[in-house]
Amino acid sequence: MKKYSKVLGASLFVITLVSACFVLFKQYSRQQKVSNEVKSIKIGVCIYDEYDTYVSTLIQEVSKLAKQKEMETGFAITLDIQSASGSQITQNDQIENFVDKEYDALCVGLVDRTDASGVIDKAKSADIPIVFFNRELVEEDLQRWDKIYYVGADAAESGNMQGNIIVEACEKDFDLIDKNKDGVLQYVMLEGEPGHQDALVRTENSIKTVMNAGYTLQKLGDEIANWNRAQATTKMATWIDEFGEDIEVVFANNDDMALGALDALKKSKIEQYPIIVGVDGLQNGLESVKKKELIGTVFNDYRGQAKAIVDMAFALAMKQDFPKSIQFVNNKYVYIPYQKITYDNVQEYIRLLEQ
Template sequence: MKQSRKKIAGVIVVLLLSVCFYVGGKQFFKHQKSIDEVKHIKIGVSIYDEYDTYIAELMQEVSSLAKKKEMEEKIAITVDVQSAGGSQITQNDQIESFVDKNYNVVCVGLVDRTDASGVIDKAKSADIPIIFFNRELVNEDLERWDKIYYVGADAVQSGVMQGEIILEACKKNFESIDKNKDGILQYVIIEGEPGHQDALVRTEYSVKTVVNAGYTLQKLGNEIANWNKAQAITKMTSLLEKYGEEIEVVISNNDEMALGALEAIKNSNIESYPLVVGVDGVQGGLESVKKKEMIGTVYNDYRGQAKAIVEMAFALSLQQDFPEELNLIENKSIYLPYQKITYDNVQEYIRMLN
């Protein structure tokens, strides 16, 4: 009788262990769906602005990887990408539409990273998981629900790497960079949006990295160009009219604005061009580095981010665990590392991304 009781207790323990399989940060689902159970996965994507070159490249990669996943898994996958046109109200309406259409997952590049509540509330009410990307929501919002995730990169790292690119150039030939021979680097900043975390952090750490290496910097001016090339042309033209040859370094929060700044420089009357450095590693930026117009850029791994978004959306749709190689932090966030690009290695990235 005692042996029988021991056997029963052993069976109960095994059953309990088989149910409680939450180990090492993996998700826990009461019922994991098989491919056969799900005939069609629908992913709704809302981006803050369709005219952002980096976001456009990211979305192209997401669509391409979704098609590849569709062929591999033999299951229909629809990726519905919509632009909010810079309006948080429009974005909230888009999420509501995705919810009404019973999409499996919604992916959101926030218009306003400080105002994610509308998006979260709409998706949570329908129990639809949310993957935020590129624009990191505030931590309090990330913790509001266990089906909120984030895919992006560490903005501090990008700012530090911009500073390191400037330092490498200074070590090679400071005399030619210091046009007025005063031993001080006179610089201007072309910023993204007011209050945007990436803009603030990149600006701070690019400058701090150079200062911490022992160089003296003097800020002549800064202009906000909202990540946009056309706006950057206008803003850089204004800075050139005011400071002209005094500008020795141009630090841009992204490549599109750096390219706009370069165009303004080419259209000006200055003879000695300043250093120009960007972030993102978009095609235009890479070509500019190859031509030695920009001294460098910082690659923001859109391919890695796109892969993470697609793999997470697929797993969430089937209520399955995420692939281990995604390396989520606290089962919530994925941060892809940035990479420095200069003339010395730009050809590698051009080959890789073509």
Template sequence: MRRRIKSCCSPSCRPPAGRRGLPVLLAALVLLSGCGGRKDDSLRIGTALYTQDDTFISTVAQNLEWMVREAESGTGNKITLFTADGKSSQSTQMDQVDRFLARGCDVLFVNLVDRTAAAVIADKAEAEGVPLIFFNRQPVAEDIQRWERIYYVGADARESGELQGKLVLDAWRADRETLDRSGDGILQYVMLEGEPGHQDSLLRTEYAVKAVTDGGVEVEKLANETANWNRAQAAARTAQWLEEFGEGIEVIFANNDDMALGAIDALADTPRDRWPLIVGVDATAPALEAVAAGQLYGTVHNDGRGQAQAMMDLALALWEGEEPAVELVEGHYIWLPYRAVTRENLEEFLEQ
């Protein structure tokens, strides 16, 4: 028999649609005020984000809010979802995890600030018997395997790099004369990288270039620089490169869409007849708009809605003591595929 799940948050406290940031504000207020004590028949989920400023992570958080509403309407149960913004501070995030556990959350969703902190969080969750679902930022395998109820939901960063590189390779093959501005048969590129040491940044950087060279194209790296997934930092880096290399830049690789949009901002501030080809990763709404406008050649769809759905399905199954309906690879992992996005298939993603 299914247990009826109650919420301490009334329908009137749910944020209006389209009001970005209110879900986190709401959660912060609930965390501070509490709900008047633990209710044994209420499913409480604590969600710790590395930063709400990341466009993709913000999208996942919004999708989780929608998934909660869908689960409530579909089952008649009520679910309380707390969300906390780590603001890129691991110590802040650790305090938030402690608070979730102290308040009796039944499941934790954690988007790590620092993947090396996974073991500490895993041990805290195991000590309280609370299932732990990491997402988007993958801990090392040893930390995932510390306990049978630790999971990871995300996508293979290597695949996203390969698809990004294939976008550039296809563009080169389709119109080499336009892309090869120097006419030397070599593709000159710059690379906007995410956080230093972050596995997504490392893998996307490596495999994007590898896909191009495996396709028989000789490349020359003009520059690479960390921009920490951040649009403003990427704009500053690109502006510097434009001054240094000018028309010599033929392709700008960006490890995510926010940085690709930063490159576009820099180019828009320095009008020129021809732009380099720019590619990103995530397929965020602003990036899809840039693809439609012809500013961003392409991006790679990171399924934020699919990740949120998988996390909710897994959390509900764990709460009910049922076998998860989603496929668990090696008993711990749920992998979602990436997909390349260009103007040719853009409508499909805009509809989503």
């Protein structure tokens, strides 16, 4: 009887082991089948305007990293990049086209950050996940679905750094900056565009940081220049005609507008230029910091943002977990840190962009 029990027990063990192996084999076969079936993915990319220098640089990096991802993973990645040329209606149509073509993931730089509903509704109806970037949509929209995320940077940080650059310059030589010797910093502000989150927050925080450091400021002018160098040149030329040498500080929400202000100054008869600060840290801005034409800028890490966008879009398209390198804030936001650039460290960033 004992011998029979031992044989029965051994038989049951073998049967259980074979069953377990069979289940594991089926699971593996299923995974292999899925892997073999998915040979390529399609990612639709929408930007608000192809003429924005920072956005175009960011998208060039996205394209470069997508090609690297192809080589690393062996999956073909179709990246379809469309510009809305400043029209939210056009962008909604582009999203609808991506949905009709059954794209696997979407990456969207909104035209109007307050009007994301059309984009979200179209993508959600087709169960296509979205990575928003560059233009932070309102929080209520971001919470509407568990398959939408945002990649960008903390705008308050950039404003604080701009303010700190001005404070440090004043600490070194306030008497030189304060041209009219009244103890007050007369300034003008070039803003990106109406309603843009980064423009609003940078504007507020840059001024607040300088004031919190104990300096008194007087606003001479504040104009929208839509992130555009030519528009900034026009605005600055008007201020030069009106205020002349009284302008002591120029705050610009990005480097293109800072360089536009510089262009206007070079065409003027101003003998002592005001100090100028920007944001982005792209090649032209860095060269002007190196020449001491801009007092400084803030590096908006397009490479870090592009990597996050590509890694997240790929994972969403493949229905995989996000890489551990993706660090979320409130499970929705990925903020890539800004970095302050002045003459003292600008060469490091010039070398970085040359790599």
